[in-house]
Amino acid sequence: MQKFLLITLISAFFQIYPQISEKFDFAMNAFQNQQYAQANRLFDEFFNDYKIVDELYATAKYYSAESLLKLGRKDEAAIGFEYIVNTFYWSNYRDKALYNLGLIYFSTGKYDLSRQRLKKLLNEYPESDYYGNGLYWIGESYSVENKTKEAIQFLEEAVADKRNKKFADYSLYALANAYEQIGDYDNAVKYYDQLLTYHKNSSLATSAQIRIGICYFKLKDYQSSIVELKSPRLTNLSDDMYSESIYLLATAHYRVNEYPEAEQSYQEVMEKFPSSEYYRPSKYGLAWSYFQQKKYEDAFIQFDELSAESDTIGIKSFFWKGECKRYLNKLNEANSIYKEFLEIYPNDKLAEEAKYQLGVVYFNTNNTDLAIRYLISANSSDNDLIKAKSFAMLGEIELSKRDYKAAKNYFQLVLDNVNNEKSVYNRALLGIGIAEYHLNDNKGSLKHLTQLDKSDPSFETQKLNFFLAENYFTLNNYREALNRYNYSMGNDPEINLETIYGKAYCYFNSGDYENAAIQFLDFTKKYKDDKRYSDARLRLADSYFGSKNYSAASKIYEDLFSSDALLNINPYVRYQYAQALYKSGKTMDAINEFKNIQEKFPDSEYAEVSLFTIGWIYFQQRNYSQSIAQYNNVILKYPDTKLKPVIYYSIGDAQFNQGKYDSAIVNYEKVLAQYPSSQYVFDAVNGIQYSYVAKGNPEKAISFLGEFVSKNPGLSYSDQLLFKKGEIYYSLRQYDKAKSEYKNFTSAYPNSNLIPDAYYWIGKSARNLGQGEEAIFNFDKVVNSYQSSELASASILEIGNIYRAAKNYQSAINIYDKGINQLKKSNKVPEFQYNKGMTYLEMSKYQEAYSVFEEVVMYYPETVFGDKSKFELALIDIAGGRFSNADGYLIALAENRTDELGAKSQYYLGQSLYDQKKYNDAITALVRVRTVFSRYEEWLMRSYLLSGDCYVKLNDKRNAAEMYRAVLSKYRGTPIGDEAAQKLRKVQ
Template sequence: MNKIILSLIFLMLLSSQILPQSAAEKFNLGTKAFVTKDYVEAYNYFESFFNEHNEIDEMYSTAKYYSGESLLNLGEKHAAKERFEFLVNNYKWSTFRDAALYKLGLIYFDTKKFEQSRDRLNILINNYPTSQYFGPALYWIGESYVEEGGIDVAIKYLEDAVAKRKSNKYIDYSIYTLANVYERKGEYQKAVEYYDQLLSFHKESKFAPIAQFRIGYCYFQLKEYQSAILELNNPTIESLPTDIHSEALYLLANSHYRLSEFSNAEDVFLKFIVDHPGSNLLRNTKYGLAWSYFQQEKYNDAFEVFNTLSLVDDSIGGNSFYWKAESKRYAGKESEALTIFKEFVQKYPGSVLVNNAKYQVGGIFFTGDKFKDSEKYLLESVDSDNAIVKSKAYILLGEMNLNNQNYSAARKNFKTTLSIADTLSDIYSNALLGLGISSFYLKQYNEAARSLIDLETKDASFNHNKVSFYLAESYFAKGNYAEAVKRYNKIDKDDRGLNGLSQYGKGYSYFNLKDYENAILSFSNFIKKNPTDIRNLDARLRLADSYYGNKNYISAGRIYKEIFLSNEEKARDPYVHYQYAQALFKGGNTSEAISEFRILQSTFPESEYADKSLYIVGWIFFQKNSYNDAINSYRVLLNTYPNSSLNPIVYYSIGDAFFNLNKYDSAIVNYQKVINQYP
């Protein structure tokens, strides 16, 4: 502006010397009026000047320029444009041509004729590289490309404008726009660099406060939430217009939330609600507040906010309706949650959360053992597009099948889950476990072991007691008792349920391995720690068998007798009676043994142990050299059980008894019966 005023003064002095008095006077009066910003008066004097001065010279071009400037200042852009175009096209030697080109660029920009604007500004930067308008021209060309969406070309011109820092009066505009363009491109780190440059070198710029906010926004988009919090807490933010200040608070609260700083998020959300009650972000903010409460396990507070939001039928209202039900569920108020979930299903059948709600209804019914109702909702929820909800529903259906001993259906549902769920998720692990268990009960022991080993390989800590137990059971069923013992031993002693079962399983494994000492220890441990378990009686019997196998007939006999004399079901098992009599016999109490064998035969005459008992009675007499008693006992067996599989050895034993009595003819008769009747 100073340059323009000096030029005017010089031309006024010059005009007074070379122009006729009337033309010079009008030029001088026009310039004076322009300097004093009386643009109407200036325009009129310059028009009168044109009527009297027809010579094409610097004075004429100057008058044209200031006539155009006067019109421009009066808001007459079209008329001003004509003056500037005339000057630019006809006075290429004019000292005001660069200024006229610049003004034309701005006029065309304001009227959104961006190509014409760039045409005039490009002439300026190509022909007047030292002009004071060179830097601003680069800026406006960049802005024109921004307006048209030519972001990459805009960046080139804006970077050039920023480089012309000293000669660009729009340097802060250039830096801010360049940063903003990078932000639009999603190059947030580059945007931050230029916003920071603006704050560092142009602190007094009107763009400084908004640049501070934009830096916070960019860091938020970069997921650098700690940096976003630092920038958005800058006091400069407080000077922003209300709408931008509210957005800054909203981003600040969300940054705290993303860092799991839920208490801080709560504070900022509450400040937003107090400071900006009319903001269009108010419902989003309340929704964020509800989530902050929820994450802090303030479920009652979360419910209150979600409930208020759910009264308005929009997307936030629909989501809030669902989450107010979740708030009740997490608060342990499942009956209230159930009611709200069912209302949600009715009210929002098209919601993306409807299958989530159906799953939760099914889950609540499941935990309440209402399996029929649970199954109905779970079968509906498997239609979800959400893989997590879908797989969770199949998991619950599989568990329900296990509870109902429908192992084939359980296996199918667990397999379906495996085809849906993320292999790294707990859902996938649960499905592998369920598949292993259901396969075990279907007697598909190899598949059971394979699934459980896959789970163990994937996550050794996942429900490892149950994994170890069913692996042990699978190995046991396959007859691999040594491997079964290893797996039983991996079960934690703190797990009372499975540890007890593992002792029972170990006892059987050791027994089958004929490791009677360890079998005795395992069965004894199980009996001691599980006195009311339904397996206790069977464990006592196997403990007696283990003592028997270990040749501790006295201990075996004592336990057999306890069972035999009890009123429990096992007391009526001929096996117990037989083992008791055997223990007496092996323990040297032959008289009592004979008595018990005879009682067994008379009590259970059709059992597999009846003929064996009579045979052992004969054998006891034989061992005592009471050959006649032995012969009589053997004959009782032959008469009572003529088709017994023991008869060949009975005849042979009778022959031996006669032989020992020196009755060789009788011995031969019985030996011949063996030869002739049982070839």
């Protein structure tokens, strides 16, 4: 467009001023031929001759300024462009003049002026071809001045503007770089990646690729950084860019623990670019790569060479070469290096770290005093981490000295330090937990150890779990202790020993004697020299005893007597031995041993118990006379024995078993009279009431219970005694009196735990008296008010039976549904469902019954009611001619059950096959009734009859007659015998 206007102007000009046209033409030709100095001179001559300020004049002014710009005379060019901008508002060159001014001012560092001119371009010429480029340069000017927020705003517009073709890749790069400067690496990667996607051949592509790798590195996405920095795009790089990219690649490998790859890349930088700024950082990275691979000698060589200089890397390397020696366990050399470091760099921030490491070295060489001196010195550091590490090590030292209070204080100082390294904090949590355990502060110990377990369960796993277990054991939480002991086995042999011992006692104290025996046996096999060996052997014997392996127990007790003189005279061990003898069937040996205990240890707590146990043994043998004599012998030898209540009660039991009820009552009453607070009073009262009942005088038993309760109203079991009055009447089938007593009980003890039982038995008594409504009322009370009682479920079943007996089937179904819905946790729910199905059968509603039985089978397959439901389903299927279904159910039941249900199922399988006219198969099925279920007479006899019927169908009258005779021989004169006789007459 501009060229067209220029031609038009020149044509007009030639017509008016032919004499001046030659100068303008020469100037333009010179400009077009890039003869900018000549062009500028000719334009000046043109201006001298041509004074009309029009478009032609403006055109000449623009190209004159352009010529100066091409010659690098920017200030003069700027004057010309400014003249155009400020004079020729109508000129077609004004937008380009504004754009050139923006570039000139940018190149000379006048960024504010640059932006003014470029923004004027944007505001006044929004359709200009230079609009997009203007956005880019404004953004760049802000970037140069670190005004990143403003830069991003204009660069994002530049990227979005389609007219910005010339600087599209530069805009993307500048925008990505701006985001990188503010730490928004995700957006930086986004725009660098767009550059690579849409401008693959840009001169900025390689740099963008490297920057993406750097951004991923900054994002700690080291794997992605590695991928980008290993891209095949990174070719033909300058030495600086190549060395930087390889260095970053090496460092990314290092960060993801790919130390061999890091080693290789660091070496590449060092070999190819020995003069690069990345040489020493690469050498330092190489040293660390060796160190992380535990190549401490190689790491030392690199650190040592680097330490020759005193720059930052050199100072750090000096310290770390000492660490290499420490890790090589060359502690004297490490010591020397740390001390030399302190002499050369006493004020360096690593000096305190060196002091700390000297403390560690002295600690590891058992020079505790020097260790403490250096560690305390390290505490003067301003570095919180050094302080924390020093305090933690001091805590470890105090733990080793068993000064647990001091250890706890040091570890607490570490925990109070907020700027901690995780490993140091973990060390302090573990240390303070161990210290608190030894200080008997189990709750505090558990608090800290549990905190460590939640935050880092892999830290010192064996020790952590062991001390958690020890705390739980001390608090008698054996289940959790066992759980922790199970994770306490590891590389520390001392902890392994303690773990086995602790596990053994956990099982022992929990009453799991079988597992206790396994652990104690393991301990005695592995640790025969341990001071607790005899104790473990004793507990092994006790564990065998507890797990009823009495023979093994008695054998170990005998071994202990011969191997340990102290245990041989230990009355507890002798008593356990005597018990083991008895339990293993060596009764006389046991009695002799019990006598021996009393004779050898007459003043021990086991002496009286041993004599009593002899009486108990005679009682178990039903030798009641000797038992009574032995019980009396205990009182004779120990008149003040605390066993008197149980002795009198036991004598009473022996006399009861002899049928000497009056004598029994006398001894039971001694318990009541002389020891009213004894735990045997309740049993003695029971003994008295049973004695009266056994004498045929239940009324006396009942009156005795009433009198005793009246005299002792404060007893905790008074309600249980009064409840027995109802039980006695019910057992005697005196239901009226039983009901009355149970009702009296509910009035006397409304808060007793036996109240639901009382209402239930009132209901049972009423039902037995034919008082259905009263029975339902009391059963309903149990269901509605005591749903947590097991009798709530029993009451549902009782109510259902009453309704079914009265043919009130819908009410029966309603009560079963109530049980199903309200007692969902009851184990009686399958029974409710089954009875509901049976009620539908009684109503002849077979489809509904079938659906209910199917539910029972589906949801309660392992219960007896699931199997009973299968049986009912089979009968319905037989009736409906669905023999395949029926046979499946019956075969499963007959094969899996050995009770009467199995017998019935086997019989009905024969019946099903008979109905299908499969007579031989039916006979085979019925034979199994006789071979497997012969103890169930009804089904045995029925199988004979049905087998006879099968033979009749097969026209085998001889075998048929034999089957009928088998029934007749046993059941002549009974209905089934009459049926067999009638069938026999037909085949004879």
